[in-house]
Amino acid sequence: MTDMTSSVLAVRWVSWLQRGAIALAAALLAMTIALVVAERTWQSSAPKTPEEAFYSASTGTELMPLVVFRVIFDLFPDQFQPAGPDAGDWIDQFGLIRGTPERNAGLPMGFSLSRHRPRSGSPSPVDFVGLNCSLCHSARIKRHDDDPGVIVPGMGTISLDFIAWVDAFKTAVLDERRLTVAAIDDRYRAKYGRGLTLAESIMVRLWLASVRGTMTANLPKTDLPYHGAELRNAELLPNGPSRTQPFRNLVRNVLDLPAATDRAYCKIPTLYEQQDREWGQFDGSVRDRLTRSVLAAVAIGATPHNLTLDDISEGVARSIDFTMTLAGPSYAAVFPAEFAQLDPASIARGAAVYQQHCDRCHGHPEAGRWIKGAQQGQIVPVEELGTDPERVSFRYMATLPDSLVAYFDEKNPLRPRREDLRPGPLGTTRGYLNTPIHAAFSHSPFLHNGSVLTLAELINLQPRRTLFYRGANNYDPVAAGLVAPEVPDARRYYRFDTRRPGNSNAGHDFPWPYHGPGWDQAALEDLLAYLKTI
């Protein structure tokens, strides 16, 4: 009888255990499916117009949750205010442009919001902050430090110290003692009167673990980031404001190599009227416009996969559309008083000088369109042009195109075509591309490495300066370019020494070398007047 009772009890226990296991498994599956379904509702949508996309689209380069972005600069003033608290906030000190409340929740220009997680692009229940085109390709032209100035979309930034900002960000993220979920929660509560929600807390925790892991794994390639006052030391961070090393990160991300000897410093280019450009990059190394944007995004953290996500790919495509017909600023509109003082006769004479010495390579505007020069779009060998060679002689230049193609899966619709990359089937010349110069005055600083400050210096009307300081430089409408002091101040801190590798301001001595054979000051003054009108 007892045996029978035990047996019945055992059967009942097994039965209850089975029911419990089934119930738990069903609950797990139901919650998982609920999560999967919910994730479909977290998806972002691409901005609807090309202009909105240029300012707000995700480019697959998500950096951090919005709640972290809101407080990280307060938590690390030592990194994000390297000149001290009196020299302005992080936006001022890294040369960004302040945002407006109606766009991207008021974030500085170039920071956009999405519901994508970094790298994977997977849906997120909370907003993430990423980078987009307008970060680098927008600038503020101002005459003095208190001048609100004119914000010009499509103009290459003249003040953003992006590489230094990234190092400050990395330093903050790698600080496991100071950047914690609790610290973020405390700071957020103090600033906004509420703590992190459960979803925010989970996503911050996941993000911290992931981004720290990735950064730590990459340290053998990137080395430890510079921090604090080092961020303004040109010996340690030789890019400086308004410049990047366009292939250093591609070498790191694609070839998995440190790119330690890369000195291919390049200014951020303008993006006006891209319909007039067949090849991109200063050396004409990328043809397809989508490929240009894709590689730029990959260089700062996007992946071949996340760039194919619907809203990201649509956003990138619409941003490109925006630049196709984007007109550059007019000197007359930005500097009406100075424009009014230009002598029409001088402009006419300058046009003749331009036609004789510049038009062949750069073309000219006529009746609202750009008339292509005979050699526009061709690459001039660096030996002939005489400008700094680092950009076209960096290590891996020959092997990178093949690796870039291979970096993308064969089925990836964004995989570059090999013929769209040079050196390659369509050319191996190491030199610089003859490009149209819409809104010439707004291309300052000049030459691919930003080593020449004004149009007056570029055409050798005035001598090119050897040493100057860069940062949030003001604009000189007379010389048509940046005003740069010879001693540093809080806003102009980066020592630009043109004698350093990658910084040479030599070459492109057109129409004539300074005080060289044929040099004609009056003709150059006329040419400068004309250049202000195109």
Next chain:
Amino acid sequence: MRPKLSQTAVTLTFVPFAILLSAALLVAEQAEALDHARLVYASWVSLAFATPALALFVFPRTRTGEYALLTWTFSLAAYLVHFYYAFGVNYHGSVAATYAGQGPIIATSNFTLTALWIVDVVTSWTVRREVRWLAALRLVARGLVLVTFVTAVILFDGFVRVLGSAMIVVIASSIAIRVIEFVRHRGGASRSALAPGATAS
């Protein structure tokens, strides 16, 4: 014909199915490409359940049993998750895009397999009387599943190859056992027929 289901059979099949499919969907959160990872991991779960289902199908005594039905059903459920990510997400539910992406042979095969498998499982649960065309359908559906997974073993590297190879070993072993049983049975029947004192009927 739907067999009577015991709680034990449901526990031993549904619990691992729910855990594995949940894991497949959740572990993918850490992958570089979430949807693609879910597509791949769900196919692994499907393959894991197809293996016992196909092995049980080899034997007449277990072919229509509860374990065969449950494992076959859960294999289909995981496959439908895989199919959703492949067709619904990857190709945005577009038949034309699927044909363009996969080519006509693979796309047709996949659509056919999906349709047959669904009909097979639905009829397994609903039709009370087994008829000849249903038996043929079950054979064809399982054959297609087997061919599909074996093809995956050939085409793809990685864990799917491990799972697929295990499936091939298990099914080949089952068929071998079935053949041995068949031969023994026939041998036994022949010996009984020749035994002393046996009489012809």
